[in-house]
Amino acid sequence: MVHDLRMQSRWSDAHAREFVARYAAHGEDLALRVYTSRLIGEDADLVLHGGGEKPAFLSAAQPAPVAKTASPATTAHTTQEAPGG
Numbered sequence: 001m002v003h004d005l006r007m008q009s010r011w012s013d014a015h016a017r018e019f020v021a022r023y024a025a026h027g028e029d030l031a032l033r034v035y036t037s038r039l040i041g042e043d044a045d046l047v048l049h050g051g052g053e054k055p056a057f058l059s060a061a062q063p064a065p066v067a068k069t070a071s072p073a074t075t076a077h078t079t080q081e082a083p084g085g
Contacts, residue, residue, distance in 0.1 A: 010039050 016035050023031035040046050 010042070 016032060019035040020028050020031045023034060
């Protein structure tokens with residue numbers, strides 16, 4: 001059995017016009033960026049869930065690096081670089 005893996009467009013001119021009208025005070029470019037970002041966000045295959053700034057290279061077995069706070073006597077911070085970085 002062959003599956004059609006082509007992406008189907010969810011774009012709607014009518015919805016795009018609604019966003020342009022809704023965000024008119026912010027300009028057409030921003031209104032369309034909001035519309036397209038919501039289209040992308042609706043497709044689970046296009047969204048990396050897990051939140052925020054978490055690097056994609058981290059796995060459940062590899063906890064995220066914890067930033068160490070500097071002592072009042074120093075301003076140096078300890079950071080952990082990404083593999084290969």
